[in-house]
Amino acid sequence: MKQLIEISKELLESRKAGYIIGYTEDKFHRTKPFIAHTTNDAEKLTFNQKAVHNLAVYLTRLPKPKEGKIGIVAKGCDIKAIIGLIQENQIKRDDIIIIGMNCNGVVKDINIDYNKENSQMKCSICELRTPKHANYIVGALEDFAKSELTKNILAEFEALSAEERWKFWEKEFEKCIKCYACRQACPLCYCEQCIVEKSMPQWIDSSPTTKGNFAWNIIRAFHLSGRCIGCNECERACPVNIPLSLLNRKMGMVAMKEFNYRHGIEPDQPTLIGNYNTSDKEDFIM
């Protein structure tokens, strides 16, 4: 990680970067988000296969530095979120310095060490092990046998009847305690006031009733339709283990199938929602 630290030091020293959003290791050997303000801080920066968090989430949550840009350590997949934010006028490319990390896959749970079996599903289908759009690219690629997706979860799930699907989600959403960890962990949930906090009218019951939970989780997924970049942080953050990625992946499929679109690939790419095509499909409209 020398390279990472050197680059960071240089950036901070020269004040090219006001601070750097990166990872560090705590005393339990868990890799965690860490903001380096000084060159000493920079010494603490690290990157490894436990560097799970998508740090892009902090770009819209932290105050802008007094001087210099925001430096950020990012995996290829995380950068999609950064590009997404650029597409949605949340940040300017020139205001950030991306230190892209060559990635050999990350672990499901930061409390355990990495091995092929416990790598995240997104890693098994990763196309961005070498980051795009980065100012620097750091670290070495080791050959990484993609653990193939064992089964197509979506297809399996869609085989169920509408009633069965409803039952499934009823059971899942029952658990939801409306802690909004999913929202907080999501790099693309940057609204100052989330719709769920809007009363007058209260579109979504804020009380954790199954009904309100349905509304919340449906709308959350809908607001991320054509925007979710699949970092899966929401699901990881969920304390009651609702399979949120199922919803997100479904919407991702729709974006792919109907519009051949993925969010966060190119900064100047027009967004899906907010644009239209006169030939969009409408076979479902009477």
Add this chain to the structure above:
Amino acid sequence: MNFGYYPGCSLQGTAKEFDLSLKEVLKVLDVNLNEINDWCCCGASSAHVMSHILSVALPARNLLLAKHRGMQNVVAPCAACYNRLKVSQHELKFDEKMRMKVEEILEEKISNGVEILNLIGLFQKIGLGKIKTAIKINLKEIKAACYYGCLLVRPHDILKFDDPENPSSMEEIVSIIGAKPIEWNYKIECCGASHSIDNTEIVEQLSKNILNDAIKHDANVIVVACPMCHSNLDMRQKNILKKYPQQKAIPILYLTQLLGLSMGLNYKDLGLHLHYINPVPMLEEKVKVEEVTI
């Protein structure tokens, strides 16, 4: 380049020279034609007056055969064949009932998708540029009256080929090989083909008008892309000359023959000896065998 090939009856009989010259020319342009095996009548002239369904089913069968051979496109040099194939394809596309009937007859689902090309369309596909490069002989003395007749360009909403009232695609080809297409008035007048057998009177009258207008605008050859046109203007010309002594003769060439000449192919290979009005004297006078750079 590869094309499917539907010769049709004429090119095996009265228009043998058309078939010959086409193949010779394509050889030079290294384009191969894959003949549809076991092709049958296209339903022109007889079928489509006797039985509508038959006139659609016959071409449909040929197109199916082409599809089985995995052909993207089929060249039908004979304008009548071209016309029938196109019309049939069109009807099957837009007439649900008809399609079902025909599918029943052919015992097979019909899927349009084979592109049908007439002679000119073929050359356009090959690319006029490519043809240009194959030119060896100077034809600048040749003043050609391009005669389209009816089947090549009509009905326009089905064929969608060139301007039905004032076509010009043949002139383009003729001029790129260095011959001079003339401005004349009868390029799409009726030659009477449909009465070719039963009422030669009419045919001779109509054909004579066409020949005369060409001669009047001092053409030294009439160029055609249709066996029917050819037989009427060439074969019938004999009688016309007999009937009207003051009438001048004018040779009738297939577009492919003219192309062949410009490529320096020999008369025999192009079947120039198979015409009633012998073009050779004219050609010997007009065609200068010298290297050209176009």
Add this chain to the structure above:
Amino acid sequence: MRIGVFTCHCGENIGRTVDCPAVSKACADFPGVVHSEDYKYMCSDPGQNLIKQAIKEKNLNAVVVGSCSPHMHEKTFRKACSDAGINPFQVEIANLREHCSWIHDDVPSATLKAIDMMRMMVEKVKFNGPLTPIRVPVTKRALVIGGGISGIQASLDIANAGYEVILVEKEPSIGGHMSQLSETFPTLDCSQCILTPRMVEVYQHSKIKLMSYSEVENVEGFIGNFSVTIRKKARSVKDELCTGCGLCVQKCPIKKVALSEFDEGLATRPAMYVPFPQAVPNIPVIDRTICTYFKNGKCQMCKKVCGREAIDFEQQDELVKEEVGSIIIATGYKLYTIDKKPDDSPIHGYGEYGYGKYKDVVSGLQFERIASASGPTSGEMLRPSDKKVPKKIVFIQCVGSRDEAKGFSYCSKICCMYTAKHAMLYKHKVHDGEAYVFYMDIRAGGKMYEEFVRRAIEEDGVKYIRGRVSRIYQDDGKIIVKGEDTIAGVKVEIDADMAVLATAMMAQTEAPKLAQTLGVPYDKYGFINEVHPKLRPVETSSGGIFLAGACNSPRDIPDSVAMASAAAAKALVLFGSDMLEREPVVAKVNEATCAGCLYCKKVCAYNAVEAKEIKDRNGNLIKVVAYVNSGLCQGCGTCNATCPSKSVELLGFKDDQIYAQINAFAEV
């Protein structure tokens, strides 16, 4: 909240299938309702008075009326209520007639539905809140685009009403196609003679600012407040100095190079030219493409002879900004020229007619020039090729019109008439000549039109042949016209001396571009669309922009003039008030919660949403938010639905209003 509910029987219309008294009674128990009654005709004066009365007595602050469709009487009831002191936007209509009584038979269920509908509206109105109509000032000046007869008429009408007009014409002179015509049907009076005075009037009118040889470059703003950029093309002549003596034109040595646009290419014009003698303004233009000075810096003859030193070779295009409140489009038409010019025309058939190939096959407008006293033959009937008098002439109608195969499917409307006129003019000048007309149908709808055509046939002996022409070709000096007579069912072959093609009227080539600049829709032919074909024929879908003449569809002179006056009237209605009132149904942004993702900006069809920077005292950027320009906002609410945080709301259809409706239906 003190809500009054009023249920209308609409005579029997609602009463028959909806038990109005029951509805009224049910409504009385809705929370917030302090008054409920039903009446035979709520829209009638007594009905409205009931409402006003109730408002006063029970001091209501919101009203729901159960009646016919809001599209019928919403305005009526809003008016009534605001007269009685309620904000008009605190009024809601439940559509008990079109959406209930008229579509159901079963009284009980219809009544239940009616009650639901009323409840939904009662709940909605609770959240309406007062709104004030948006008032925008009106700039009382008009821009008229196009100086043909339509533009001239519209300009004069508006100017004579006392308002300023800017008349923009792209050619060096106004007058348009009408100035090219010889005589006009059905009266056969000379076109120039009736037009020229109008042109002069325009020129001298104190309220009309004439900008010839100019084009509209850009238009911004909205009804009542357009700001227009006009390109004044370089004339190379200082118009303020030029007296129009015409010496420069006489002396210009480049005489024979350019074909005269005005004479439809039948004559030539100098490099320094005025389109025609009666041109307005009578100021020449240098055609820089052919002028020797501009080509090789020599000559300058015009400069030498000009006593006023008005010639200015260095002159540049200048961009002029104008503020106007209304725009009238009167760009007219162009005639379809058949000689293959695929580039500037969507169709290019009819090569078989030999237009452009044979000199003696001419278009309708060319024939006008030949017949015109001011034309190249000074009115003598001579054919272009050899200047001989054509003894046999053939007129062919519907060339390009009513022809789906090769032309446009529409009818050009004027050809039947002007062909009859042409034939007549010909016969009047060549008494022993033969005139043939090939036609499909004769469409002579209009005052004295049919009579006119009959006159051509019966008195002047023009031979009308019903049928199309297959081809025209030249045969030793003759123009051979081959066609068929579909009535006699025979082939016809006429060896004429000349043929005149009544070619289709088509949209100006630049029309679509202009339409885009103005943001008005146009049809597939490029004609500008009216907003309603029957009831709003001179209005476009964008407020304040009106239509006149052939830019909308083929039209003859009387129709164009009528339309021009109508458009002028529309503009004047606009100018009648100082302030413009618009329904306040517009979007509003809550800047506190807006995250500035600007998806709303992306979905807005009117560019009404812009990014707005919020800065602190020291000018440091705090954040970027969306801002809605209520002048441009049309109130579709797409932004509202798109906004993930609901930070933009559409007044009149706010989330809480709709929520209340959804709620009210369910809680039965």
Add this chain to the structure above:
Amino acid sequence: MEEEKFEPKITAFVCNWCTYTGADLAGTSRLKQQTNARLIRVPCTGRIDPVFIIKAFEKGADGVLVSGCHPGDCHYNTGNFHARRRWIFFKQLLDFVGIDSTRLYFSWVSASEGKKWVDVVNNVINSVRAKGPFLGYKNLNKETELPLVNKN
């Protein structure tokens, strides 16, 4: 209640310029239809937020119909295009969580299609009636003791 013949509740969100006017036309032409639908008028389909639809279901609708101008006819030029793209996602999302196409309907009905409107409405009502009440939400309502729905 339960014994009673089930009558579905249909909430319909319609745009002011095409479908609402089309429905007016149905009225003026006295085209009879069933009484189950309640219309909510919005300026444009572009205004229709998916939360409306969820809320309608929450509040006991057995079916929801959304209708507006045909593509190209939108009074606001592009509103319905943006709406359509939203629906492509939302429809499949709802289907995914178990609110399938037997509950949620979309249609284009122009101001001149009074007849079409009647057919659309009747079809929706019939197929929802055939499908039966939407218990999914109704049970949740019971669970959360919100006012019971559907006891007309």
